[in-house]
Amino acid sequence: MSRTRRRGATAQLLAIGRASATRRDPRHTVQALCLVLAATGAAILVWGLQVTHAVYEAREARLSARMPVIAMPGGPHRPLLRWADPGDTWGDRVFSVVNIEPVVSGAPLPPGLPRWPEPGEAYVSPALLAAMPQAATRYGALAGTVAPSGLADPDELLVYRRPPPGVHLGGVSGLGVVGFGAPPDGARFHSQSFDRAESDLHLLLAPFLGLPVVVLLVVASRLGARDRDRRLAVLHAIGAGRSVRARIAAGECLRPLALGTVLAAVPLTVPTLTGLRLPLTGYGIAAGDLAPVRWWFPLTLVVVWALLCVLFAALHLRTGPAAEGNRPRPGRERPPAWPAYLCGLGTLLALWGAMIGFTVGVRMFVVGVMLALVGLPPLLGRAAAGIAERLTGGRRGRGDAARLLGGRWAAAHPGVITRTCAALAVLLGLLAQVQVFVTHLSGPAQEAAALARRLDGRLVQVEAATPDEDGVRRFLAALGPGDRVLRIRSDGTGGQPVLRGSCEDLAALAPLHACPREAAEPAESVFRDRTPRTEALRWMSFGAVTVRATATATELVPGEGPFVVLPASADGQERVERAAQAHLPLPRVGTPGTDWAVGGAAHVRIADWALLVAAIGFVLLTLTGVAGLLHAFLDRADELRPMAGYTSGVRFHLRVAWWGMGVPTVCAMVLAALFAGTLAAFNVAFLAPTAGSPLPVLASGLAVAVTVCAAATVAGGWLAARFTHRWAPRGD
Numbered sequence: 001m002s003r004t005r006r007r008g009a010t011a012q013l014l015a016i017g018r019a020s021a022t023r024r025d026p027r028h029t030v031q032a033l034c035l036v037l038a039a040t041g042a043a044i045l046v047w048g049l050q051v052t053h054a055v056y057e058a059r060e061a062r063l064s065a066r067m068p069v070i071a072m073p074g075g076p077h078r079p080l081l082r083w084a085d086p087g088d089t090w091g092d093r094v095f096s097v098v099n100i101e102p103v104v105s106g107a108p109l110p111p112g113l114p115r116w117p118e119p120g121e122a123y124v125s126p127a128l129l130a131a132m133p134q135a136a137t138r139y140g141a142l143a144g145t146v147a148p149s150g151l152a153d154p155d156e157l158l159v160y161r162r163p164p165p166g167v168h169l170g171g172v173s174g175l176g177v178v179g180f181g182a183p184p185d186g187a188r189f190h191s192q193s194f195d196r197a198e199s200d201l202h203l204l205l206a207p208f209l210g211l212p213v214v215v216l217l218v219v220a221s222r223l224g225a226r227d228r229d230r231r232l233a234v235l236h237a238i239g240a241g242r243s244v245r246a247r248i249a250a251g252e253c254l255r256p257l258a259l260g261t262v263l264a265a266v267p268l269t270v271p272t273l274t275g276l277r278l279p280l281t282g283y284g285i286a287a288g289d290l291a292p293v294r295w296w297f298p299l300t301l302v303v304v305w306a307l308l309c310v311l312f313a314a315l316h317l318r319t320g321p322a323a324e325g326n327r328p329r330p331g332r333e334r335p336p337a338w339p340a341y342l343c344g345l346g347t348l349l350a351l352w353g354a355m356i357g358f359t360v361g362v363r364m365f366v367v368g369v370m371l372a373l374v375g376l377p378p379l380l381g382r383a384a385a386g387i388a389e390r391l392t393g394g395r396r397g398r399g400d401a402a403r404l405l406g407g408r409w410a411a412a413h414p415g416v417i418t419r420t421c422a423a424l425a426v427l428l429g430l431l432a433q434v435q436v437f438v439t440h441l442s443g444p445a446q447e448a449a450a451l452a453r454r455l456d457g458r459l460v461q462v463e464a465a466t467p468d469e470d471g472v473r474r475f476l477a478a479l480g481p482g483d484r485v486l487r488i489r490s491d492g493t494g495g496q497p498v499l500r501g502s503c504e505d506l507a508a509l510a511p512l513h514a515c516p517r518e519a520a521e522p523a524e525s526v527f528r529d530r531t532p533r534t535e536a537l538r539w540m541s542f543g544a545v546t547v548r549a550t551a552t553a554t555e556l557v558p559g560e561g562p563f564v565v566l567p568a569s570a571d572g573q574e575r576v577e578r579a580a581q582a583h584l585p586l587p588r589v590g591t592p593g594t595d596w597a598v599g600g601a602a603h604v605r606i607a608d609w610a611l612l613v614a615a616i617g618f619v620l621l622t623l624t625g626v627a628g629l630l631h632a633f634l635d636r637a638d639e640l641r642p643m644a645g646y647t648s649g650v651r652f653h654l655r656v657a658w659w660g661m662g663v664p665t666v667c668a669m670v671l672a673a674l675f676a677g678t679l680a681a682f683n684v685a686f687l688a689p690t691a692g693s694p695l696p697v698l699a700s701g702l703a704v705a706v707t708v709c710a711a712a713t714v715a716g717g718w719l720a721a722r723f724t725h726r727w728a729p730r731g732d
Contacts (some may be wrong), residue, residue, distance in 0.1 A: 015251060026719040027223065030631045032256040034220035034624065035312070038213055039260025041620050042304050045209040047268045048613075049202065050293050050300065051285070056198045058289040059152050063184040063192070065111045066150055071176040079176025081107040082169035086465070086586040087190030088159075089594055090132050092601035095157030096191040097139060099586060101169045108179050112150015113160055117143045120582075122161035125151055132157075134574060139581055140164060154275075154284045156191055167471060167585050174586070194602035204613045212620035215423060217308065219624050220253075221315040223631045242317045249316035250309050257312070261305045265298060272297070280612045281605070335414075339378035346371030350679055354686035362687060369679055373429045380425060380671055381418030384664035385411045392659055402652050406659025409636060416632045417664050420625035425672035427621060428701045431614050432680040432694040438607040440688035445600030448539065448593030454532040457573045461540055461592050462563040464584035471583045472557045478579035482568025484508050485553070488540055489561035499523070499537065499547045499564070500556060506549060508566050509533040520546035533566070539592035540564070604692070611697065622705050626665075626712040630719075633661050637720040654717030662713035666706055673702045 071079040082101040087094055102116060109116060113123055122139040125146045129135055136142045139161045146158055163169060186192040272294045275287035346368045353364025392407020410417065441449065467475075476485060486501030486509075499506075503515035510527040526547040527534050537545045540562055550556065556563075565576050573589070580587035640656060680694040 026722075027631050027634050029719075030627050030634070031220055031223040034216050034223060034627050035253050035256035036260035036263065037620060037623055037627075038216035038220060039257045039305065039308060040264040041209060041213040041216060041616075042308060043261055043264035043268065043301055044616060045205060045213060046300055046304055047264075047293070047297060048205045048209065050297055051290060052198060052201045052205070054292050055285055055289050057292075058286075060184055062111070062149065063152050063189075064181060066180055067182040067184055067188060068175060068177040069179045069182045071178045077178040079103055079178060081177050082174035083177045084169055084174040084465075084586050085188065085190055086588045088588070089590055089598055090128070090157065092598055093157065094190050094193055094595075094598045095128065095159070096189045097159040097161060098189075099161055099163055099169060099174065101162060101174065103176075110150060110160060110180055112147040114144065114147070117160065117162040119162050120164035122159055125156055125158040127155040128157040128159065135159065138574070138578055148286065148288075152189075152192065154286050155282075158191055161581075163585065164582055166474070167583065169585065194599070196606070201609070204610060208613045208617035209620075212423075212617045212624065216620065216624050217311060218315065219628050221249075221312060223628070245316055246313040249313040253309055253312040257305055257308050261301050265301055269294065269297065278612060280608045280615075335378070335382060339375040342375030343372050343379055344375075346373070346375060347679070351682055354682040357686060365683065365687065369429065369433060372675075372679065373426045376425050376429070376672065376675060377418050377422035378414075380421050380668040381414035381416075383671055384417045384421075384668040385414035387667045388659065388664045391663065402655035403659050405640070406656040406661075406663075409633075409656075409660040410664040413632065416629055417668050420629040420665055421668045421672060422625070423621040424618070424625055424669065424701075424705055425676070427614070427618055428672055428698065429676040429679060431611070431618070431697050431701065432676045433683060434610050434614075435607055435694045435697045436680050436683045436688050436691040438610065439604045439692035441600040441604070441690040444593070444596045445603075446690045448596035449600065451532060451536060451539070451593055452591045452597055455536060455591055457570050457591070458567060459533050459536050459591070460565045460567060460573050460576050460589060461536075462565055462576060462580050462584070463588045464580065465586040466560065467584045469557050471585070474583040475563075475579050476553070476556070478583060479565065480568055480572060480575055483572060483576070484566040484568075485556065486564040486566075487556045487559075487561050488537075488545065488564065489559050496520075496544055496546050497561070499545050500550050501564075502553070503549045505566070506547060509537075515549045516547055517549045517551075520548040523547050536592040537564075607692070618701060619704060619708075622708045626708050629661055629665060630712050630716050633657060633716045634719060640720065650718055650721035653721035654714065657713045657717035657720065661716055662709060665709045669702055669705045669709070673698045 068083045071077050081103055082099075084099045085096045086099070088097045089095070098110070100110065100117075107116070117123060117140075120140045121143040122141070123143050123146050124135050124139070129145065139159050146160060148154065150160075151158060184192075186195055271285075271287075272290040273287060275285055275290070277284045348368070350365050350368030350372060353361040353366075353368055355361070356364065388407045388410035392403050392411075462475075464471075479485065484501075484505040486499055486505050488497050488499050490497055498520045503512070503517075506512060506515065506526070510529045510531045510533060512526060513528055514526075516526055523534065523537060523545050565572075567573060567576060577587075577589045580589050637653075640653065677694065677698055680698075684691050684694075
């Protein structure tokens with residue numbers, strides 16, 4: 001056969017596939033919708049992967065450009081500037097406060113700064129100025145804002161400051177730097193302390209978006225399977241090979257997949273030109289970082305479209321048994337019992353593991369949850385069918401044909417409800433567990449957060465890098481007249497740290513048994529009561545603290561050790577912060593235990609990313625399940641012809657769809673949400689008592705599922721009334 005004739009045969013086979021998919025039948029519309037959604041989901045997945053790679057690549061380039069190149073001791077290069085980042089906190093976030101000081105004239109500047117700041121000046125990132133207005137004066141006189149080239153992200157919180165006159169980095173822990181451009185190192189900048197790797201986002205995107213795409217493609221290939229299998233069986237009987245069947249199937253999916261690809265490409269290309277801010281997380285992405293995506297994304301979509309067509313065609317290479325015809329097949333007298341055993345065993349194992357706790361208990365709990373969720377969908381289908389039968393049987397169904405028909409259809413097809421709710425129930429249960437595990441704070445993080453709430457800014461810890469005595473005197477003089485100051489220092493023998501301060505200042509922590517003037521005494525024997533202020537001492541030193549009174553305030557000046565400042569007012573922490581930044585080298589000011597609280601909050605924010613990605617997958621899976629349910633209902637819609645002949649309008653079909661689709665699906669989803677909530681309650685009660693409530697996640701997922709189900713019910717009733725043939729008696 002010539003090449004021209006082969007092309008003609010291929011075109012004809014593709015046309016046959018297109019013609020079979022474009023018949024005026026709502027079931028073909030539902031199948032086309034599944035293919036459109038599959039292409040849309042695949043485009044979102046590819047776009048997410050490309051955006052992730054582009055953002056990380058641009059981010060790594062900017063981080064590398066500003067990373068200091070350290071002058072090694074004894075090396076050939078002398079340091080040109082001093083560099084140090086003691087960091088600071090705002091709310092539950094940590095950010096970098098980079099102190100820079102030139103050693104020689106003409107020292108290189110960090111990216112993002114137009115000039116060297118004068119002593120006592122600071123450059124602040126725009127996002128930090130917007131979030132914390134006091135940053136304009138806290139770190140020195142505002143010299144300007146850091147340019148985008150010096151920021152890892154548009155919303156990064158960052159400060160570059162030059163120490164004020166009288167404070168130098170040469171004699172403290174500032175790093176000697178010969179320039180900038182070292183490989184990225186997250187340990188250098190506090191702003192990157194809790195950054196996640198690019199692979200972590202890939203692990204989120206691949207299952208939560210890739211799985212719905214595969215499910216959509218498989219569901220679309222099986223919608224209308226009865227008619228399609230008959231066509232393929234006829235082709236197989238007359239000698240058509242696999243390539244013929246594949247080309248017909250490809251013709252069936254070409255246009256819907258192309259439409260879904262185009263519908264996703266247009267809105268996803270716009271953010272590459274304007275930039276975007278991701279919902280839930282609030283993460284901002286600059287348009288410049290997405291420049292590579294503008295060109296690669298459309299080109300990749302062509303490959304994705306071709307790959308989806310090939311996969312859809314491959315799903316039709318196998319032909320079903322042609323000899324089945326209308327031969328009745330034996331059905332099960334009883335449904336299989338393994339789902340009930342599996343779900344029950346998994347629930348008991350999850351409860352047992354939650355009660356045991358520790359590492360073994362957590363593993364048992366996870367295994368139990370997985371087993372329970374695997375066995376749950378068949379039970380949901382049976383329960384929904386049983387509820388529908390009860391709601392429509394007996395006296396309830398008398399005189400109401402629509403209710404009786406819909407309820408009996410649902411009771412006779414529990415497998416349809418099972419397939420509709422399977423992926424939704426499993427994903428909803430997993431999301432609830434992820435929400436609980438991710439938002440759970442560790443013990444120290446929980447205690448630190450509770451301590452910060454109880455202190456309410458009335459106790460501040462001030463640390464500095466080897467301050468000189470003149471700087472300490474200036475710092476103490478800059479505090480308010482009502483502020484009380486203590487200091488934790490070593491006793492000089494390597495023993496327990498000693499809290500020093502006047503008797504009046506010590507009494508401000510808690511009532512005293514007696515003021516220890518002669519020798520240091522344990523804190524338990526000095527203070528009569530345990531208060532939040534005495535509890536804060538535990539977070540400021542390693543081991544127990546002893547207490548000794550000082551005769552004069554000048555005894556606090558020499559030596560090393562953190563200061564304990566008791567501000568006279570709740571807003572005194574800002575005054576303490578300004579005094580420390582103005583007179584101490586590399587100060588760090590905050591509530592004791594802040595590092596634990598900040599780390600716990602950063603861990604909790606991971607849940608926002610998981611929910612963002614999972615929400616897209618959940619919507620796709622919801623639409624998938626509802627499309628299968630709608631197709632199954634329309635497949636039986638012709639059976640309504642005799643009854644519909646005595647009605648007018650769509651009310652009868654809508655009521656049949658409500659009792660046959662809406663009621664059982666809503667019941668199944670409510671049961672799935674209750675079961676997922678029960679498993680999450682086990683987790684919260686025994687394993688993660690500080691976790692956030694999973695109720696918002698469950699309520700949101702249930703609301704989305706019910707809304708989509710209601711829309712599908714209305715669509716099913718309308719399509720059944722619009723496209724099914726009406727039966728009317730003739731010649732009787």
